[in-house]
Amino acid sequence: METxxxxxxxxxxxxxxxxxxEFADRFFAxxxxxxxxxxxxxxxxxxxxxxxxHAVPCPYCIxxxxxxxxxxxxxxxxxxxxxxxxxxxxxxxTLVHGVQMMNKVKELSM
Amino acid sequence: MIKSLKATGHQLASSxxxxxxxRQEVVEVLHLPPFHQKMREVGLFPLRPVAPAVLQINVGKMxxxxxxxxxxxxxxxxxEIMTRETMQLCLNALAxxxxxxxxxxxxxxxxxxxxxxxxxxxSKLGRKVLVRCNLTIIVANKKYHDLPEFFKKxxxxxxxxxxxYSADKTDRQxxxxxxxxxxxALRMLNAVGYGQEGxxxxxxxxxxxxxxxxxxxxxxxxxxxKQALAKDFSIVFNELFAITNIPVSRFLDFLIESKNYAGYxxxxxxxxxxxxxxGVMCRNTISVGWDGGLYDCDFNQMLDLHVASTSQHIxxxxxxxxxxxxxxxxxxxxxxxAGAGSSCGGTVA
Numbered sequence: 001m002e003t004x005x006x007x008x009x010x011x012x013x014x015x016x017x018x019x020x021x022e023f024a025d026r027f028f029a030x031x032x033x034x035x036x037x038x039x040x041x042x043x044x045x046x047x048x049x050x051x052x053x054h055a056v057p058c059p060y061c062i063x064x065x066x067x068x069x070x071x072x073x074x075x076x077x078x079x080x081x082x083x084x085x086x087x088x089x090x091x092x093x094t095l096v097h098g099v100q101m102m103n104k105v106k107e108l109s110m
Numbered sequence: 111m112i113k114s115l116k117a118t119g120h121q122l123a124s125s126x127x128x129x130x131x132x133r134q135e136v137v138e139v140l141h142l143p144p145f146h147q148k149m150r151e152v153g154l155f156p157l158r159p160v161a162p163a164v165l166q167i168n169v170g171k172m173x174x175x176x177x178x179x180x181x182x183x184x185x186x187x188x189x190e191i192m193t194r195e196t197m198q199l200c201l202n203a204l205a206x207x208x209x210x211x212x213x214x215x216x217x218x219x220x221x222x223x224x225x226x227x228x229x230x231x232x233s234k235l236g237r238k239v240l241v242r243c244n245l246t247i248i249v250a251n252k253k254y255h256d257l258p259e260f261f262k263k264x265x266x267x268x269x270x271x272x273x274x275y276s277a278d279k280t281d282r283q284x285x286x287x288x289x290x291x292x293x294x295a296l297r298m299l300n301a302v303g304y305g306q307e308g309x310x311x312x313x314x315x316x317x318x319x320x321x322x323x324x325x326x327x328x329x330x331x332x333x334x335x336k337q338a339l340a341k342d343f344s345i346v347f348n349e350l351f352a353i354t355n356i357p358v359s360r361f362l363d364f365l366i367e368s369k370n371y372a373g374y375x376x377x378x379x380x381x382x383x384x385x386x387x388x389g390v391m392c393r394n395t396i397s398v399g400w401d402g403g404l405y406d407c408d409f410n411q412m413l414d415l416h417v418a419s420t421s422q423h424i425x426x427x428x429x430x431x432x433x434x435x436x437x438x439x440x441x442x443x444x445x446x447x448a449g450a451g452s453s454c455g456g457t458v459a
Contacts, residue, residue, distance in 0.1 A: 011376075011380075037330075041330065042326075042327070042330065043326075043330060043334075067323050070319070070321065070323045071319070071323050071324055071325065071326040072326040072327075072330065072331075073274075073317075073326055073330070073331050073334050073335075075276060075279075076278070
C-alpha cells in the first residue's frame with residue numbers, strides 16, 4: 001500500500017543535499033554537534049528528541065529516536081515518561097488557551 | 111525450559127544454512143558488498159593476525175541457561191564437553207608459547223567436570239585466566255556456591271553478562287529469574303573482594319543489547335550501570351564491555367522471526383568502521399573448540415569455519431604456521447566492525 005510516509009525514506013535523509021548541498025552540510029554538521037555530549041548527556045538529549053518527535057509528530061523521528069534511546073540504555077519507563085512530557089505540554093498548550101476562551105466569554109456575556 | 115535450536119531440529123542449527131542465509135540477505139537481497147570486499151576497500155583483506163595475546167577455549171556447550179541471543183546455541187540439552195585429554199593438549203600447546211591470557215568460555219564453563227583442574231593447571235603455567243561466568247551458575251547448585259572463593263584463589267578475572275541493570279530486559283533475553291540470581295551471584299563475588307577497589311580481583315560485566323539494536327557508547331553505559339547497580343543493589347564492578355550481538359545462531363533466529371533481519375544487517379554494514387575493522391579480536395586470538403578444533407574466533411567456531419592453516423587441531427598446534435594464516439571472514443563479521451566495534455573485551459575503536 002502506498003502511503004505518504006515510507007519507512008525506507010528515513011535512511012535517505014542524507015540525500016537532501018542533492019538539491020541544496022551547502023545548507024544540508026551545515027544542517028548535518030549542526031545536528032551532529034547538537035547531539036554530542038555537552039552540558040546535557042547524549043542520553044538526555046536522545047530522550048528530549050524522543051519527546052519532541054512525538055510532539056511534532058514525526059514518524060521518522062519516532063523510529064529513529066526509539067532506536068537511539070534503546071541504544072543509549074534508556075529504560076522503557078524513561079522513554080514513556082518522555083512521551084508523557086510531550087503529551088502534557090501539548091495538552092497544556094491546548095488547555096491554557098481555555099483561559100483565552102474564558103476571557104472572551106466574560107467579555108461577551110452579561 | 112526452552113530447548114536449543116539443535117534439540118528442536120531447527121534449520122538454523124546448521125552452520126552451512128546460516129552462512130547461506132547471511133550471504134543471501136547481504137549480497138542478493140540488500141545488494142550490499144560482501145564482507146571481504148568491504149575489508150579490501152580499506153586495505154584489510156586478506157586479514158592477517160598479529161602476535162597472539164589470548165587463547166580462548168570453549169570448554170563445552172552445556173549451560174544452565176538458554177539465552178535468546180546465544181551464538182553458541184548452548185543449553186542444558188547440549189552434551190558437547192571438552193575432555194580432560196583435550197584440555198591437556200591445550201596445556202601442552204600453551205606451554206610452547208608465551209600467550210599471556212587464557213579465556214575460558216562455554217556454555218557455562220564451570221559445568222565442565224574438569225573445569226577446576228584446568229584452571230589450576232593453567233595458573234601453574236603462570237598465565238592469566240579469564241572465565242566468562244554467566245553468574246547464575248554460582249547459585250544454581252550448592253556445588254557451585256564456592257566458585258567466588260575458587261576464582262579468588264587463582265586470581266581469575268571474571269567476565270559476566272548482565273544485559274541490563276533491571277529485571278525486565280535481562281530476563282527477556284536470558285530467561286525468567288536470571289536477573290535476581292545474577293544479583294545474588296554478584297553480591298557473592300563482591301563479598302570475597304571481586305570488583306572492590308584495591309582488591310586486585312577483577313569483575314567485568316558484559317552489556318549486549320536485548321533486541322535488534324546496537325550498543326551505545328561504552329563509557330556512558332558503564333556510568334549508568336555503575337550508578338544503578340550501586341544505588342539499587344550496592345554492587346560494584348570494574349569495567350563494562352559493550353558487545354554487539356552477532357547475527358549467528360539464536361540471535362539470527364530472533365532477527366528472522368521478529369522481521370528485524372534485513373534492518374539489522376543493513377545497520378551493521380552501514381556502520382562499518384575501518385578503525386574497528388583494524389582492531390578486531392580475531393587478529394590476536396586463537397580459539398579452541400570443545401573438540402580441540404582451532405578457529406579464528408568463537409563465532410567462526412560456531413559456524414564451523416576452521417582456521418586456514420595446516421595447524422587445524424590443538425594436538426597439532428603450530429604457532430609459526432598459525433602466524434602465517436589468513437583469517438577466515440564471512441558476513442557475520444560485520445557485527446565486529448560496526449560503529450565502535452565489538453570484541454569479547456568490548457569496543458575496539
